[in-house]
Amino acid sequence: MAEAHAPTAHAQHAPQGFIRKYIFSLDHKVIGKQYYFLALFSVFVGLLLSILMRWHLVWPDAHIPLLDKLSPVGAPGGLMTPEYYLSLMTMHGTIMIFFVLTTAPQSGFGNYFLPIQIGAEDMAFPRLNMLSFWVTLAALLTLLSSFFVSDGPPLAGWTAYPPLSAVGSVSGPGEGLGQDLWVISIALFCVGALLGALNFIATTLELRTRGMKLMRLPLTCWAWFITAIVGLLSFAVLFAAGVLLLLDRVGGTSFFVPAGLIVSDKILSNHSGGSPLLYQHLFWFFGHPEVYIAILPGMGITSHILSCFSRKPIFGYRAMTYSLMAIGFLSFTVWGHHMFVSGMSPYTAFAFSVMTMAIGVPSAIKTFNWLGTLWGGRLRLTTAMLFSIGFVSLFVSGGLSGLFLAQPPVDVNLHATYFVVGHFHLVMGVAAIFAMFGGTFYWFPKMFGRMMNETLGKIHFWLTFVGVYAIFMPMHYLGVEGNVRRYSTFIDDFMQPLLPVHKFMSIWAFIVGGAQLIFIFNLFWSMFKGEKAGINPWESTSLEWTVPSPPPHDNFAGKIPVVYHGPYEYGVPGAEKDYIMQDSPEVVAESH
Amino acid sequence: MALAVALVVTLITLISVGIFVAKVYWFPVDISTHGAAMDHQFLLTLIICGVIFVAAQLGLAYFVWRYRDKGDGRKATYSHGNNKLEATWTIAAAIVFIGLNFLGYNIWAKMHFTGAAPGALKIQVQAQQFAFYFRYPGPDGEFGPTHLEKVDDAIGNFFGLDRAHDQASKDDIVTATLGIPVNRPVELILRSQDVEHSFFVRELRMQQDIVPGMEIPIHFTATEEALKHNGGRYEIVCTQLCGLGHYKMRAFLQVMTEQDYEKWLQTQAAAQ
Amino acid sequence: MNKRHLLALAFVVSLALFLIACSKKEETTEQPAETTTAVQPTPIDQSTVGEVTGKVSFDGTKPKPHQIMMDQDPACVKAHGGKPVYAEDDEVNGNGTLPNVFVYVKSGAENYTFAAPSDPVVLDQKGCMYDPHVLGVMVDQTLKVVSSDPTTHNIHPMPKDNREWNMSQPPGAAPIEQKFARPEIMIPVKCNQHPWMRAYVGVVKNPFFSVTGSDGTFSIKGLPPGTYTVEAWTAVGGTPQTQDQTVTIGPKESKTVDFSFKAAS
Structure with missing residues (x-):
């Protein structure tokens, strides 16, 4: 398995011409960048939507400038209607989860660095790789097109529970064509994700260079590999759910719609025998693994960066890989914790609860090991390192609130409140995005041949780090008070004293949103004006730092490296330098 | 830093x-x-x-x-971890x-693993876009059947009752407020007319989704504490995204003494 | 990259674009109302026009009025000062006549085309009830929905032949203006946030319609000489029913047509 492979057909000759080089490229590095920029575009759309939502939540009578241009129906005169709020919320969730959290850390960084880090010239199936990107782009365009249909984007949330999502426009605006486009987009996305997952698995198993034993893989590669397996098994199920939902909508079937419904005075005589709970089971069978698809690559990237900038081997490499596997496996056994109050059997609820607490164990192991890595290190606090430290902090904060939600009798009072919103934004949303920022600052020199500006990076880090805590921590308090999520305005009497908390959060949301412009500026400015980067500016050990920045078309210019060491040989006693590259033939006593 | x-x-x-x-x-x-x-x-x-x-x-x-890193040239501790x-x-x-x-x-x-106590007060809860309605079985203790074609929101027939023909429906009492007596076990039977909804009363520590096509029973007993706050009136809110009016979908729970409850039910019955 | 690959890719992309394009096309055909140009009205000699008037009576025992429960929205209860409110479909006038009956010329006027008046028909939401309960508009005439309530409503017409729409109207929001492209008797309008709220909109091709009021009478003016079928529509007791009568109008003639309804069983 770990044999050096025959060079792939395309490897030797870089394609000429702009289109083949940059648009329809088969090069994993170009495809990785394409995914990265797709996610970057998406994250700003998603961010903008969240800012509009936060604006409307605390100033419901505000006329938001230019919003009526985007949707004269959804926001007449700039005044956001409740249905438009829900549409924005649905699009925010869908865009962020699918096109940002699933796309950037796995398909973006993974595509770029998995082949280089294992010593391969490309992914196993370059054409499949290109296809998966273009299908994903088609999915994004399909989703975004729902903004421009007459009654707007769907309002059924990113979970799209039927019957609301299944019975058509009688159940609400956006539930006509908008919801159709949503389902088609998700089905397309599944296809792209499945093709990508196959490619990642094949690449990891088949294309490792000589000496790159599984236990010498950087933890990033382990994370991408496990994530690909989880993705392969879960996106297939979402694809099925999506197709069945589409059939219920347009094909007259009744997979998810029971008999005897009257929606808005209209008797739905064309449906019978379906089960709304079936959809929820299918959706969350995908949905829970999905949150690990979002966070596992982040864990890999964070491990990689923490070890490098602590100048110290990762603490418990084996425990880290086993815990990745355990999370990947257990992630398929916990989906029911989204459904404690759904009406499913309360006995199963208890079983899911035990499994959910169990999945906390490997997560705890990872946290302890990150702390163990810092312990006794010699920390270089670069921006990448700061974001990785931030990741650990956010992961702890968001992860612990999961212990509340994992227990049915506690969840009953927190379910569907802002407690849940705070929980998943911290642990899955913001933590994963911190890993992306960390990855960006760490790998930018390799990808673009220039360094990013550290000062701007640190300003961006501080505003974001403090800001996300200011936004998402208060959500837990609101949840305990009983503040229900997915409300476009708070009219309940008991909510009135809590509105100042919402204002506080909204203002911080604007600050954090604004701070992201610093990042964007830094990213594009550095691309052209940044300081030139050497081969290995961070003194890292993995294979991508043995090749020029940016790497040549076939990564290693025909000289396939041979691997002699594990990925985190920092601070090795008796070594020439502070670190030993993976392909360095230098012999030292390797301890285990 | x-x-x-x-x-x-x-x-x-x-x-x-x-x-x-x-x-x-x-x-x-x-x-x-x-x-x-x-x-x-x-x-x-x-x-x-x-x-x-x-x-x-x-x-x-x-x-x-x-x-x-203090720049003092100290090397990091070289350790791959500790199995213990x-x-x-x-x-x-x-x-x-x-x-x-x-x-x-x-x-x-x-x-959840045991049902409601025998003799619990049975009340049907029907959720729809965007309201809750409640049905008490009346003196006969039986809920009359629902006829889909009889459902007419504009004249208040939310449950599709045919009072002229169904004996069991004649004394059913339909209300828009959930009135319950204190200290008495209550069993709610939750059902939905259209999409998914949820029944959540924060003070009651009770949240349960309402799934179309299913009848989901939940049970609880309200304590004397209920009478001491807000005049016994608490919000029932919907917590499952159900459409554009989701944020406004609510009803009120009114906890009363046994006597007040009986009186209230009489008034409601008279208004049918 | 080989050609096969390019083809496959082109296929996927075009499929996606095609799907989007199709669905958009569908959407535009759904709403020709917004795009139709002004029609050329048929000239009518105003010196010869006649009139149909009449009375709609109710025959039988009055339906027991259903009380409306507004408990869920205190703003609605407050608007009525705590007084009980009854369903409008149960209303019968004191003199035994029926209000809220939509009377219109169902056939006989097909040879004429009429331009929709530029004035909108106004539907108000007051005390979480629609005012008026029954109204008529011409095809392509603007229906202007306003709200006098301090609470949010959504206006959700549920037509069979026209395009369905559903929009929220928060307090203070601008009026909603919509048109119906095809004739339809009657389009129920609902507010899902106050499920008891219902109005009926009759969409007709001619201007010859009228709704009975508290005296149960109607009058249709400006009819050119000819033979017409006049239909009366009512939802008394909750179930819609109709009656037709044929009437011939000579030049400047005024005819009386009376209707009598029983409560639908």
Whole structure:
């Protein structure tokens, strides 16, 4: 398995011409960048939507400038209607989860660095790789097109529970064509994700260079590999759910719609025998693994960066890989914790609860090991390192609130409140995005041949780090008070004293949103004006730092490296330098 | 920079925990017989998570400050880890997490593994876009059948009753407020006319989705505490995204003494 | 990259674009109302026009009025000062006549085309009830929905032949203006946030319609000489029913047509 492979057909000759080089490229590095920029575009759309939502939540009578241009129906005169709020919320969730959290850390960084880090010239199936990107782009365009249909984007949330999502426009605006486009987009996305997952698995198993034993893989590669397996098994199920939902909508079937419904005075005589709970089971069978698809690559990237900038081997490499596997496996056994109050059997609820607490164990192991890595290190606090430290902090904060939600009798009072919103934004949303920022600052020199500006990076880090805590921590308090999520305005009497908390959060949301412009500026400015980067500016050990920045078309210019060491040989006693590259033939006593 | 990280992380930790400890924000009053155990389980979880939270965050803060690169040429400790430590915290985490879960088992079992007490007051709850309506069986103790074609919201026939022909429907009482007597077991039968909804009363510590095509029973007893606040009136809110009016979908729970309840029910029956 | 690959890719992309394009096309055909140009009205000699008037009576025992429960929205209860409110479909006038009956020329006027008046028909939401309960508009005439309530409503017409729409109207929001492209008797309008709220909109091709009021009478003016079928529509007791009558109008003639309804069983 770990044999050096025959060079792939395309490897030797870089394609000429702009289109083949940059648009329809088969090069994993170009495809990785394409995914990265797709996610970057998406994250700003998603961010903008969240800012509009936060604006409307605390100033419901505000006329938001230019919003009526985007949707004269959804926001007449700039005044956001409740249905438009829900549409924005649905699009925010869908865009962020699918096109940002699933796309950037796995398909973006993974595509770029998995082949280089294992010593391969490309992914196993370059054409499949290109296809998966273009299908994903088609999915994004399909989703975004729902903004421009007459009654707007769907309002059924990113979970799209039927019957609301299944019975058509009688159940609400956006539930006509908008919801159709949503389902088609998700089905397309599944296809792209499945093709990508196959490619990642094949690449990891088949294309490792000589000496790159599984236990010498950087933890990033382990994370991408496990994530690909989880993705392969879960996106297939979402694809099925999506197709069945589409059939219920347009094909007259009744997979998810029971008999005897009257929606808005209209008797739905064309449906019978379906089960709304079936959809929820299918959706969350995908949905829970999905949150690990979002966070596992982040864990890999964070491990990689923490070890490098602590100048110290990762603490418990084996425990880290086993815990990745355990999370990947257990992630398929916990989906029911989204459904404690759904009406499913309360006995199963208890079983899911035990499994959910169990999945906390490997997560705890990872946290302890990150702390163990810092312990006794010699920390270089670069921006990448700061974001990785931030990741650990956010992961702890968001992860612990999961212990509340994992227990049915506690969840009953927190379910569907802002407690849940705070929980998943911290642990899955913001933590994963911190890993992306960390990855960006760490790998930018390799990808673009220039360094990013550290000062701007640190300003961006501080505003974001403090800001996300200011936004998402208060959500837990609101949840305990009983503040229900997915409300476009708070009219309940008991909510009135809590509105100042919402204002506080909204203002911080604007600050954090604004701070992201610093990042964007830094990213594009550095691309052209940044300081030139050497081969290995961070003194890292993995294979991508043995090749020029940016790497040549076939990564290693025909000289396939041979691997002699594990990925985190920092601070090795008796070594020439502070670190030993993976392909360095230098012999030292390797301890285990 | 290391000091700044340490200070900010510490500060965030202390403020976050402080607000919980000071109970600045807390659950609303509990008016149910089962709620105290839930609140206790929450508190227990909060304490355990709080300790882990503080330890992990302060540990992080301390390590970042303590092991910063001072430029003194000190080399990092070369260690690949410690299997004993790994085993210790794996086992410790497993015991704490799963043990905590088992402590809450009884609360859940009482709520769901047994039905309502015999003689519990049965009330049907029907959710629809965007309102709740309630049906009491009347003196015969029976709910009349629903006829889909009879459902007419404009004249208040939300349950599709045919009072002219169905004996059991004649004395059914349909209301828009959920009136219940204090100290008496109540069984709600939840059903939905159109899409998914949810029944949530914060003070009752009760949340249950309402699924079209299913009839889901839940049971509870309201305590005397209920009469002491808000005149016994509490919000029932929908917590499952059900469409554009989701945020406004609510009804009121009115807890009354037994006598007041009987009187109220008479008035409601007269208005049918 | 080989050609096969390019083809496959082109296929996927074009499929996606095609799907989007199709669905958009569908959407535009659904709403020709917004795009139709002004029609050329048929000239009518105003000196010869006649009139149909009449009375709609109710025959039988009055339906027991259903009380409306507004408990869920205190703003609605407050608007009525705590007084009980009854369903409008149960209303019968004191003199035994029926209000809220939509009377219109169902056939006989097909040879004429009429331009929709530029004035909108106004539907108000007051005290969480629609005012008026029954109204008529011409095809392509603007229906202007306003709200006098301090609470949010959503206006959700549920037509069979026209395009369905559903829009929220928060307090203070601008009026909603919509048109119906095809004739339809009657389009129920609902507010899902106050499920009891219902109005009926009759969409007709000619201007010859009228709704009975508190005296149960109607009058249709400006009819050119000819033979017409006049239909009366009512939802008394909750179930819609109709009656037709044929009437011939000579030049400047005024005819009386009376209707009598029983409660639908």
